[in-house]
Amino acid sequence: MLYHNPSLSSLDFGLVRTPGPGLGNLLFPILRAVIGREARGGTLIYPTFAQFKWGPLLRGERDKRFYTNVARRRSGAEWGDWLRSRLDGPSVGERDPAAAAMTDGVIQYVGLRDYFHDLAGHQPLVRSWYADNMRGGPAGEDYDIAVHIRLGDFVADPNQTGDVNTRTSFDWYRKAIDEGARRLGIANPRLLVFTDGSFDEVRDGLGLGQLRFDESEHAAAAIATMARARLIVTSRSTFSMWGAFLGDRPAIWDATFDYREYFPHRADLDISL
Numbered sequence: 001m002l003y004h005n006p007s008l009s010s011l012d013f014g015l016v017r018t019p020g021p022g023l024g025n026l027l028f029p030i031l032r033a034v035i036g037r038e039a040r041g042g043t044l045i046y047p048t049f050a051q052f053k054w055g056p057l058l059r060g061e062r063d064k065r066f067y068t069n070v071a072r073r074r075s076g077a078e079w080g081d082w083l084r085s086r087l088d089g090p091s092v093g094e095r096d097p098a099a100a101a102m103t104d105g106v107i108q109y110v111g112l113r114d115y116f117h118d119l120a121g122h123q124p125l126v127r128s129w130y131a132d133n134m135r136g137g138p139a140g141e142d143y144d145i146a147v148h149i150r151l152g153d154f155v156a157d158p159n160q161t162g163d164v165n166t167r168t169s170f171d172w173y174r175k176a177i178d179e180g181a182r183r184l185g186i187a188n189p190r191l192l193v194f195t196d197g198s199f200d201e202v203r204d205g206l207g208l209g210q211l212r213f214d215e216s217e218h219a220a221a222a223i224a225t226m227a228r229a230r231l232i233v234t235s236r237s238t239f240s241m242w243g244a245f246l247g248d249r250p251a252i253w254d255a256t257f258d259y260r261e262y263f264p265h266r267a268d269l270d271i272s273l
Contacts (some may be wrong), residue, residue, distance in 0.1 A: 001042065001043060001084070001088060001089075001104060002041065002043070002103055002104060003042060003043050003044075003084075003088070003105070004033040004036045004042055004043065004044050004045065004106075004107050005033065005045040005085055005107065005108050006029040006045070006047045007092075007110045008020045008026050008029065008047055008048065008049075009048075009051065012048050013048070014048060014079070014082060015048070015049065015050065016050045016052065016085070017051050018051070019051050019052065020051055022238075023067060023070060023220065023239070024219075024237060024241070025112055026047075026049075026067075026228075027130075028112050028113065028115060028118070028119075028238075029109040029113075031119055031126050031141060032094065032113065032119075032125065033107075034125065034129050035119070035122050036094065036107060038122075038125055043085075044081075045106075046076075046078040046081070046082065047071075048074075049067040049068070050066060050067055050068045051066060051067055052066060058135065060117040060206060066217075069135060069218050070167075070218045070219060071133055071136060071220065072133055072135065076134075081082040085106050088105070088106070088109045089105030089106060090102075090106070091108055092106070092107060092108065093107075093108050093110060094107050094109050094110075098110070112180075115238070115241075115262040116245055116262060116263045116264060117262075117263075117264055119245070123248065126245075126246070127246055130224075134223075134224070136220065136224040136225075137216045137217060137221030137222075137223060137225060139260065140225065141190075142190070142196075143191065143192045143212070143229065143230075144181075144189035144190045144191070144231065145177060145180045145181070145184070145190070145192070145229060145230065145231050145232070146192055146225075146229035146232045146233065146243060146249075147173060147176075147191055147192070147193045147194065147233045147235065148194045148226065148232065148235045148237065148239060148243070149168075149193060149195040149204075149205075149235060150167065150196060150197075150235035150236065150240075151167060151196055151197030151201070152196060160216050167235075168236060168254050168257075169206035172221065172273070173205075173206060173233060174206060174208070176233040176252045176254075176273055177189075177191065177233060179252060179271070180233055180252055181273070183231065183250065184230060184231055190212075191208075192212050192214055192229065193211055193212065193213045193243065194213075194214045194222055194239075195213070214226075219239070222239075223242045223243055224246070226242075226247070227238065227243045227246040227247030227249065228247060229249055230249065230250075231251070232250070232251045232252070232254070233251075234251050234252065234253055234254075234259070236254065236257050236259075238262065241259070245263070249269070251270055251271070252271045252272075252273050253270060253272050253273070254273070255272040
């Protein structure tokens with residue numbers, strides 16, 4: 001039997017694993033494994049989502065990133081697949097030359113690799129798997145523009161370099177919201193703000209009037225909600241990239257950040273500002 005295993009941490013105990021990246025980055029090896037199973041046949045090893053991380057606790061973030069509630073539970077048959085994949089045959093990485101001819105054993109899908117470039121052309125499969133396996137929230141009210149403001153573990157940089165782990169300025173967000181409204185042809189668009197920071201800090205930073213904040217129970221539901229927007233004002237995080245990818249929505253990007261390294265450019269949807 002050929003198994004496709006998304007390896008999300010160095011140690012995986014089935015019920016829980018050692019700490020790994022945030023959900024936006026964990027989805028890459030998972031979806032590459034889904035694509036591999038679709039292309040090669042065999043069995044997908046349903047991933048272990050649950051982890052324990054100190055960082056979000058120490059920073060006081062609302063989402064503790066334990067990921068115990070972001071996806072459906074592993075079925076009994078999938079537990080059997082998980083166990084057998086640890087006992088049967090050789091195990092090789094997806095880029096190992098031996099993987100191309102393997103018919104028995106385990107192909108391991110690890111890390112970010114080429115981000116969304118690996119998923120381009122597989123959007124229907126990716127969307128279908130996400131809808132069937134990740135837990136969404138209630139539909140909620142319709143809105144126009146999603147604004148993703150990543151603070152948390154991102155650092156402030158007054159020079160606004162292209163570093164991916166840099167906060168985008170509130171000044172840029174205000175300009176991007178105005179540009180989004182102009183492109184949608186709406187004078188007063190309905191905004192929904194997604195952030196891992198303090199609502200008060202974001203409210204003060206944007207200096208706008210009435211703001212609605214997404215209060216999804218977990219990250220998977222927040223991504224699904226973001227994908228419903230008519231337009232997305234992005235951060236430099238893969239979290240907002242997932243919203244744009246799953247929803248196939250127009251996105252406004254900070255021009256000092258080269259999003260194309262991570263996300264395939266869409267000529268009719270992507271705007272640098």
